[in-house]
Amino acid sequence: MASVSLESETFKKFADVAGRDNDVNYLNHDHSITSWLFTLDHKRIGLLYLVTITLMFLLGGALAGAIRLELLTPKGDFLTADTYNKAFTAHGIIMLFFFLIPSIPAVLGNFLVPLMIGAKDVAFPRLNLFSYYLYFAGSVIALTALLLGGVDTGWTFYTPFSSTYSNSYVIVMAVGLFVVGFSSILTGLNFIITVHRMRCPGLTWFRLPLFIWGIYATSVVQLLGTPVIAVTLGLLGVERTLGVGIFDPRLGGDPILFQHLFWFYSHPAVYIMILPSLGVASEVIATFSRKNVFGYHIIAFSSIAIAVFGFIVWAHHMFTTGMSPYAAMVFSLLTFSVAIPSGIKVFSWLATMYGGSISFDTPMIYIFGFLGLFTIGGMTGLFLSTLGTDIHLHDTYFIVAHFHYIMVGGAVLGYMAGLHYWWPKITGRLYSEFWGKLSAGITFIGFNFTFFPQFILGYLGMPRRYYEYPDEFQVLNVFSSAGATILAIGYLMPLVYMPYSFFFGEKANSNPYGGSTLEWTNTTSPPSPHNFEKTPVVTEEPYHYHGKEAAVVSH
Amino acid sequence: MATTEHSTHQPAPLSLYLATFGMLMFLTILTIFAGFQNFGMWSTPIALGIAGVKAALVVVIFMHGYSSSPLTWVIILASMFFMTIMLGLMLSDYMSRGWAM
Known part of the structure; x- marks a missing residue:
C-alpha cells in the first residue's frame, strides 16, 4: 500500500530522531501519517492510545483542579452548584472510562503482550486497530456530551435521577460509554486469544511473566463484565426515551436493580484498573531487586482469584440503599475474601525484595509509593466492607479517599512505574533519572496531602458531591487543595522530561535495567517492526536472577 | 486443535437456519x-x-455451538456460570428483602 502520500516533515523528523541509532525499528520504518493512523502494528497502536489517554488525563485533571479550587472555601464561589455537579461527573467519567481502564491494558498491554510472549503481533491486528478507533469515537461522543452542556448524574448514573429527572445529556454520554465499552471488550478478547494461541515455543503458562498473568486476568474481567454495563446503559436509554418501566418505581421498575447491574460491572472495573498495575509491580520489583519473584505461582493465581472474587462482591456499594440486610451480610463476608489474594501479592513482593540487591531507580520509586498507597487503600476498603462502619462512612469523603488510594495510589502509580520502566524499550531513549525520581517523590507527597485529609473529613461526616460545606471542614479542605497542586506538579513533570528524552535523551541499550523477560533479552530498543529477528525459544522461568545478584547493570 | 475444529465443522443447510x-x-x-x-x-x-x-437456539444453531470444539463449550458454559452468579446473587437480595415494610 502506498502510504507515503501524507508524509510530513514533522513526522519524518520525529521518526528520524527516534531511530537515529538503529537501522530499522517500528518508529522509523515508515514516516507517513497514514502509516500511523492505519497501522496494524501493536506497538504503534499502543502509542496511539498513549497520546489519546494522556490528553484525556489532562482534561480529567483540569476538572479535578476546578473541583479542588471550589472546595478551597466553604461557600460556593467558583462554580455554581449545577456546574460543580457536572464537573465531578465529567472528572469521574473521563478518568475511569477514558483514562484508567485503557491505561495499562491498552497502552502497555498493546505494546508489551506480544513482545513478552515472543509473538510478532496480537492475534487480531485489525480488530486491535478497530478497538482503538472505537475508543476514539467513544471519546469524541463523550466530549460532545460535555460540550453540549455536560451530565450531572455523577459517573454512577443512578436511577431514577438519570432516567427521569436529569435535564442533562445523559443519553449522549451513555452512547459514548457504550461505544468505548466495546473497545474494552475487543481488546480483552484479543489479548486472551493472543496469550492462548501465540506464545512462542517453550513459553508454558508458568513461564509467563506476571505482567501477562495480570493482563490475562484483566482481559477476562473486561470480556465478562463490560457487556453488562453496555446492556445496563442501553436499558437506561430505553427507559429515558421510551418510558419503558425498568428502573423507575412509578413504571413498575426498581431503581436498585440499576445499581445491581451497574456495580456488577463497575466493581470488577476497579480490578480492570488495578490488576495490570499489580502485574507491573511484580515485573519492576523482580528487576530492581535482582531477585526471583517470591511465590510466582501464588501471585499468578492470586490475579485470577482477584478477577473471580471481583465478580461476587459488587453489592458492598449498596449497603445503605435498602437492599436486603441478609444479602448485605453475604456480600460483606464475600468482600473480605478479596483481601486474601491482595494480601498474598503484597507479602510476596516484600519477600521478593527481602535480601535483594535493590536499586532505587525511578520505576522502583514509583512502586514503593504504589505499595504503601495500595495497601492503605485496600485496608480502608475493609472498613467499608464492614456493614456497621459502612453505614457511617457511606457517601462521605472517606469513600473518596479510599478509592483514590486504590485508583491513583494503586492504578496510576503502577501505570507511571510501568511507563518509566518500559520507556527505554518503547522509545530507545533514557529519561533523566533525577527528574524521574523527583516526580515520583513529588507525586507521592502531593497525593498524600490531597487525599489523607479526606479520610478525616469523611470520618467527621463531610458528604461527597457537595459544593458547599460547614466552616469547620475548611482547614482539611485547604490541605487537600494545596496537596492537589503539588500532585499536579508531580503529574506534569513527566510530560516534560519524557518527551524531551524522546528527542534528546541518551540512547538506551536493549536491556538497560537488566530485565530477564523476552522483551528485554530478545529485542532491540526500540524493537524492530516485527519484534524478533527469529522466534525465541524459552527454556527457563521468567525471572532467573539466582547467582546474578552481583551483576550490577550499568546504564 | 484448529484442524480438529475445522474438520468437525459442517455447514448447516439453509433450511435449518430458516426453521430456527x-x-x-x-x-x-x-x-x-x-x-x-x-x-x-x-x-x-x-x-x-x-x-x-430462544438464547439456546441462537447459541447452538446460529453461533454454530453444535459443531464447536470442547474449548468453545468451556467458554459458553463459563459465561453461563458468570450469568448465574449475577442473577443468583442479585436474587439473594430480592428474595430476602423486607417487601412488607
Whole structure:
C-alpha cells in the first residue's frame, strides 16, 4: 500500500530522531501519517492510545483542579452548584472510562503482550486497530456530551435521577460509554486469544511473566463484565426515551436493580484498573531487586482469584440503599475474601525484595509509593466492607479517599512505574533519572496531602458531591487543595522530561535495567517492526536472577 | 486443535437456519401472548424459560455451538456460570428483602 502520500516533515523528523541509532525499528520504518493512523502494528497502536489517554488525563485533571479550587472555601464561589455537579461527573467519567481502564491494558498491554510472549503481533491486528478507533469515537461522543452542556448524574448514573429527572445529556454520554465499552471488550478478547494461541515455543503458562498473568486476568474481567454495563446503559436509554418501566418505581421498575447491574460491572472495573498495575509491580520489583519473584505461582493465581472474587462482591456499594440486610451480610463476608489474594501479592513482593540487591531507580520509586498507597487503600476498603462502619462512612469523603488510594495510589502509580520502566524499550531513549525520581517523590507527597485529609473529613461526616460545606471542614479542605497542586506538579513533570528524552535523551541499550523477560533479552530498543529477528525459544522461568545478584547493570 | 475444529465443522443447510428463525419468531409471539396472561407467581419463570430456549437456539444453531470444539463449550458454559452468579446473587437480595415494610 502506498502510504507515503501524507508524509510530513514533522513526522519524518520525529521518526528520524527516534531511530537515529538503529537501522530499522517500528518508529522509523515508515514516516507517513497514514502509516500511523492505519497501522496494524501493536506497538504503534499502543502509542496511539498513549497520546489519546494522556490528553484525556489532562482534561480529567483540569476538572479535578476546578473541583479542588471550589472546595478551597466553604461557600460556593467558583462554580455554581449545577456546574460543580457536572464537573465531578465529567472528572469521574473521563478518568475511569477514558483514562484508567485503557491505561495499562491498552497502552502497555498493546505494546508489551506480544513482545513478552515472543509473538510478532496480537492475534487480531485489525480488530486491535478497530478497538482503538472505537475508543476514539467513544471519546469524541463523550466530549460532545460535555460540550453540549455536560451530565450531572455523577459517573454512577443512578436511577431514577438519570432516567427521569436529569435535564442533562445523559443519553449522549451513555452512547459514548457504550461505544468505548466495546473497545474494552475487543481488546480483552484479543489479548486472551493472543496469550492462548501465540506464545512462542517453550513459553508454558508458568513461564509467563506476571505482567501477562495480570493482563490475562484483566482481559477476562473486561470480556465478562463490560457487556453488562453496555446492556445496563442501553436499558437506561430505553427507559429515558421510551418510558419503558425498568428502573423507575412509578413504571413498575426498581431503581436498585440499576445499581445491581451497574456495580456488577463497575466493581470488577476497579480490578480492570488495578490488576495490570499489580502485574507491573511484580515485573519492576523482580528487576530492581535482582531477585526471583517470591511465590510466582501464588501471585499468578492470586490475579485470577482477584478477577473471580471481583465478580461476587459488587453489592458492598449498596449497603445503605435498602437492599436486603441478609444479602448485605453475604456480600460483606464475600468482600473480605478479596483481601486474601491482595494480601498474598503484597507479602510476596516484600519477600521478593527481602535480601535483594535493590536499586532505587525511578520505576522502583514509583512502586514503593504504589505499595504503601495500595495497601492503605485496600485496608480502608475493609472498613467499608464492614456493614456497621459502612453505614457511617457511606457517601462521605472517606469513600473518596479510599478509592483514590486504590485508583491513583494503586492504578496510576503502577501505570507511571510501568511507563518509566518500559520507556527505554518503547522509545530507545533514557529519561533523566533525577527528574524521574523527583516526580515520583513529588507525586507521592502531593497525593498524600490531597487525599489523607479526606479520610478525616469523611470520618467527621463531610458528604461527597457537595459544593458547599460547614466552616469547620475548611482547614482539611485547604490541605487537600494545596496537596492537589503539588500532585499536579508531580503529574506534569513527566510530560516534560519524557518527551524531551524522546528527542534528546541518551540512547538506551536493549536491556538497560537488566530485565530477564523476552522483551528485554530478545529485542532491540526500540524493537524492530516485527519484534524478533527469529522466534525465541524459552527454556527457563521468567525471572532467573539466582547467582546474578552481583551483576550490577550499568546504564 | 484448529484442524480438529475445522474438520468437525459442517455447514448447516439453509433450511435449518430458516426453521430456527421461524421458531424464534414463534417464541417471540408466545412471549407476548404469555405477557398478557395472568400466571401469578409463574409469570416470570415462564417468560425466562421461553427466553432461555430462544438464547439456546441462537447459541447452538446460529453461533454454530453444535459443531464447536470442547474449548468453545468451556467458554459458553463459563459465561453461563458468570450469568448465574449475577442473577443468583442479585436474587439473594430480592428474595430476602423486607417487601412488607
